[in-house]
Amino acid sequence: ARNLVPPRVHNYSIGIQHKLFNNTSVEVNYVGSRSTNLTYRKNMNQGAAGIEGANPGVARNALRPYKGYGEIYQYTNGSHSNYNSLQARMQTRMSNGGLVTLSYTWSKALIDGSSFDYQPQDSTNIHGDYGPASFNQPKIFVASYVYPIPFWQHEHEWYKQIIGGWQISGITRIANGLPINVTQPSGQSVAGNLVTTSSVAQRPNLVGNPYAHKGKQYLNYAAFQVPAAGTYGNLHYDDIKGPLFNNWDAALQKNISIHEQIGLEFRGEMFNVPNQMSFFAVSGGLGAPQSDGSYQPNYKPTGEFQN
Numbered sequence: 001a002r003n004l005v006p007p008r009v010h011n012y013s014i015g016i017q018h019k020l021f022n023n024t025s026v027e028v029n030y031v032g033s034r035s036t037n038l039t040y041r042k043n044m045n046q047g048a049a050g051i052e053g054a055n056p057g058v059a060r061n062a063l064r065p066y067k068g069y070g071e072i073y074q075y076t077n078g079s080h081s082n083y084n085s086l087q088a089r090m091q092t093r094m095s096n097g098g099l100v101t102l103s104y105t106w107s108k109a110l111i112d113g114s115s116f117d118y119q120p121q122d123s124t125n126i127h128g129d130y131g132p133a134s135f136n137q138p139k140i141f142v143a144s145y146v147y148p149i150p151f152w153q154h155e156h157e158w159y160k161q162i163i164g165g166w167q168i169s170g171i172t173r174i175a176n177g178l179p180i181n182v183t184q185p186s187g188q189s190v191a192g193n194l195v196t197t198s199s200v201a202q203r204p205n206l207v208g209n210p211y212a213h214k215g216k217q218y219l220n221y222a223a224f225q226v227p228a229a230g231t232y233g234n235l236h237y238d239d240i241k242g243p244l245f246n247n248w249d250a251a252l253q254k255n256i257s258i259h260e261q262i263g264l265e266f267r268g269e270m271f272n273v274p275n276q277m278s279f280f281a282v283s284g285g286l287g288a289p290q291s292d293g294s295y296q297p298n299y300k301p302t303g304e305f306q307n
Contacts, residue, residue: 001076007037015087023094029087038079040113043123043200045072050230078126079118081111081133098147105140109133114238121200122232131237132179137245140175170250170273177242182210182224182235182284184295203233204286204295210240218243218282226293243279247272 015029045064052063061068085107092100112118112126114134120126146169183201208223219240227233249271256264272278287296 001074004039004075005037005077007035007039007077009033009035024090024092026090027088029089030085031087032084033082035081037077038081038112039075039077040079040126041117041119042074042076042078042126043071043119044074045069046123048124049122049232053229073119079112081109083107083109083133094147096148096150098145100145100147101143103140103142106138107136107140108138109136119200121202128232129237131239134179134181134238136179136238137176140173142174143172145170165254165256167253167255168250169253170248172248173245174247175245177245177279178281179238180219180240180242180282180284181238182219182240182286184226184233184286185288201285202227203235203237205233206235206239218279219284221286221295224286224295226289226295240284242282245278246276247278248274 011033013029013031015027017025017027019025045066047060047063047065052058052060055063061070064070066072085105087103087105087107089101089103091102094100109132110130111133112130113120118129120129122128146167149164149166149168151164182203184204185201204224205227206223207225208220210220210223212218212220224235249269250273251267251269253268254266256266258264289295
């Protein structure tokens with residue numbers, strides 16, 4: 001766009017820190033931000049919704065605003081985002097040198113489009129794609145700790161040095177999964193009725209519980225339905241929550257003093273100690289639409305998994 005202006009970002013926060021006891025402190029913060037004039041890729045030659053269904057047999061490019069031409073893209077301003085969060089933290093120091101930190105974040109990040117070069121399903125209504133950002137995780141709990149096992153930590157006898165002096169540490173992170181943007185197959189239609197002349201995949205109607213929880217099949221395809229011809233689906237952008245992320249990392253450490261300036265350290269680290277699977281990403285692409293408006297079932301596992 002000729003009048004493209006620089007994006008603007010405003011950050012703001014306020015917090016309170018308080019000492020509860022000699023070894024314990026807490027803090028509570030509100031942290032937020034607001035961004036305007038964000039850029040996106042607009043299709044200036046996108047036809048009106050339902051125009052192809054209302055004009056059967058007419059060439060697609062003959063129904064566009066600039067007749068005879070295909071897609072015409074323009075980088076322009078108009079997208080915006082906002083982030084609001086409540087962040088709490090408590091830290092306790094133990095008399096034996098241990099440390100425990102608990103953190104909790106309750107937040108929401110909303111945006112018109114999360115990625116660079118984002119193109120909305122309806123370029124005439126960028127705010128129709130307003131929804132959770134692709135990195136939005138409303139609730140995040142993190143616990144970190146260092147705990148010296150309380151026996152024979154600073155002894156000189158050789159057998160006490162071998163048996164004692166151990167320390168356990170770790171980080172636990174439990175959070176909501178990343179959002180999933182469920183879309184219809186690009187270019188697919190029911191009974192030949194396309195919602196628009198855009199090549200961007202459209203979102204379906206949500207008509208039931210979207211979660212399947214059948215092994216690796218996370219989404220329930222039967223909960224989505226093809227919108228009526230010439231209309232957009234009621235499902236918002238990135239509106240489905242991904243599976244819970246639950247990860248426990250731990251380490252076992254021992255320091256052995258050999259001389260005043262010489263020591264030996266043993267350290268064993270274990271990632272994802274319970275060895276449980278957390279879904280890292282889930283595909284939001286639906287199967288081919290059927291004549292009754294439902295979608296073809298597809299139980300093929302897709303996406304990436306972190307184990």
